[in-house]
Amino acid sequence: MTGDGTVTGGGDGTVTRGGGDGGAAPGDFTHLLARRTSWGRSDAIDRILSAANAPGVLSMAGGIPAPDSFPVARLAEVTDRILSRSAAALQYASTAGVPAMREAVARRAGETGAPVGPERAMVTGGSQQGLDLVARTLLDEGDLVALDDPSYLGAVQSFRGAGARLLPLPTDRDGMRTDVLAERLAAGARPKLVYVVPHFHNPTGGVLTEERRRDLAALADRYGFLIVEDDPYGDLAFDGERLPSTDVHGDRVIRLMSLSKTLCPGFRVAGLTAPAGLIGELVAAKQSSDLQTNTFGQHVLAELLGDPAFLPAHLARLRTLYGDKARATAALLRERLPWLAFDDPRGGLFFWCAVDDPRVTSDLLYEHALAQGLALVPGAPFCIEQDGSRLLRLSFATLDEEQRREGVSRLATAFDKARADAY
Numbered sequence: 001m002t003g004d005g006t007v008t009g010g011g012d013g014t015v016t017r018g019g020g021d022g023g024a025a026p027g028d029f030t031h032l033l034a035r036r037t038s039w040g041r042s043d044a045i046d047r048i049l050s051a052a053n054a055p056g057v058l059s060m061a062g063g064i065p066a067p068d069s070f071p072v073a074r075l076a077e078v079t080d081r082i083l084s085r086s087a088a089a090l091q092y093a094s095t096a097g098v099p100a101m102r103e104a105v106a107r108r109a110g111e112t113g114a115p116v117g118p119e120r121a122m123v124t125g126g127s128q129q130g131l132d133l134v135a136r137t138l139l140d141e142g143d144l145v146a147l148d149d150p151s152y153l154g155a156v157q158s159f160r161g162a163g164a165r166l167l168p169l170p171t172d173r174d175g176m177r178t179d180v181l182a183e184r185l186a187a188g189a190r191p192k193l194v195y196v197v198p199h200f201h202n203p204t205g206g207v208l209t210e211e212r213r214r215d216l217a218a219l220a221d222r223y224g225f226l227i228v229e230d231d232p233y234g235d236l237a238f239d240g241e242r243l244p245s246t247d248v249h250g251d252r253v254i255r256l257m258s259l260s261k262t263l264c265p266g267f268r269v270a271g272l273t274a275p276a277g278l279i280g281e282l283v284a285a286k287q288s289s290d291l292q293t294n295t296f297g298q299h300v301l302a303e304l305l306g307d308p309a310f311l312p313a314h315l316a317r318l319r320t321l322y323g324d325k326a327r328a329t330a331a332l333l334r335e336r337l338p339w340l341a342f343d344d345p346r347g348g349l350f351f352w353c354a355v356d357d358p359r360v361t362s363d364l365l366y367e368h369a370l371a372q373g374l375a376l377v378p379g380a381p382f383c384i385e386q387d388g389s390r391l392l393r394l395s396f397a398t399l400d401e402e403q404r405r406e407g408v409s410r411l412a413t414a415f416d417k418a419r420a421d422a423y
């Protein structure tokens with residue numbers, strides 16, 4: 001950490017790069033790697049997810065949607081139709097996206113925020129690519145990015161990978177503490193970007209209130225930063241309610257609109273909208289990265305999104321599916337694991353929990369849970385400055401009823417063993 005309270009880009013796992021070959025061992029190319037390759041590096045999530053995929057392990061770790069949430073029958077029907085219509089869906093397409101998909105992104109943006117024309121919309125290879133494009137286009141080494149602490153690790157990696165310094169801000173059930181952001185700005189902090197996940201934040205589950213959205217937009221106008229609003233979970237509110245995007249309060253907003261949790265992640269097709277003066281830069285950055293997002297997936301999803309009856313019915317089904325899973329899991333956790341503190345999720349895929357026992361850290365619990373055949377994600381990798389040692393994230397999305405019972409029972413055993421270890 002630096003004197004001004006920001007966190008430098010190097011972060012964990014920094015390796016010294018550059019210089020001559022210094023007699024490197026055969027097969028060791030470390031001296032040839034660009035310095036930036038070490039900046040955002042973290043293998044924490046990779047490690048955890050590969051453990052979760054081991055045979056016999058029940059996983060509450062990944063932020064992945066339930067396979068039975070995918071609209072498989074509709075996708076099969078649309079796929080056949082598109083392939084029999086013409087070969088255009090297998091051809092190269094423009095970097096900004098297939099026109100029908102750009103229109104679908106702009107339409108969806110308008111339904112959930114301020115009206116946007118397709119010229120301000122583009123298609124990205126998932127919102128993760130959107131984050132990378134934003135970081136590469138806007139951040140120079142040493143630039144400041146303000147964000148919730150904890151935050152989504154993929155965003156932290158993109159910002160750090162561009163050499164940014166991070167300004168971690170406290171966050172609660174109502175999202176980022178914009179009052180603290182205002183204090184930091186008044187004290188001289190000058191972030192170029194402020195990153196928020198406005199609905200069912202990953203990992204905290206917080207929802208940025210209307211008032212804080214308004215505050216954020218006013219601060220962006222006053223201090224000249226851009227808001228990066230990353231919203232994969234907004235359509236997964238169990239009560240069906242979602243707040244309009246921050247862009248209804250101001251025009252300094254880049255919106256990342258993932259479709260991974262609401263349609264499926266496998267096509268790697270997401271939407272992005274940006275102010276008119278930025279979209280061309282983002283498209284140029286994408287061109288040098290991958291030329292375009294896969295044409296076929298764009299045609300398929302544009303066709304689905306173009307059916308006015310499809311999305312409302314599909315989202316209603318998902319909200320029931322995940323709402324039921326969340327309530328059933330919460331009841332079971334409360335019954336079997338009295339030492340686990342959490343708020344009931346209002347949407348999204350996760351419980352953000354604290355271990356209410358001073359002797360049991362989430363790392364210790366993670367090790368014991370894995371030994372029992374249950375994967376979870378300890379909180380520390382999401383935390384920037386905050387102490388994550390007793391926090392953990394549990395997904396309720398993918399396990400069925402029987403697996404859920406078994407998973408919670410394994411977690412109960414893991415906790416007993418972790419506590420016995422700690423004494």
Ligand code: PMP
Binds near residue numbers: 125127129232258270
């Ligand atoms: N942002 C957040 C907050 C996420 O949780 C995720 C996925 N877990 C992403 C972005 C990446 O989504 P996509 O699959 O669209 O790349």
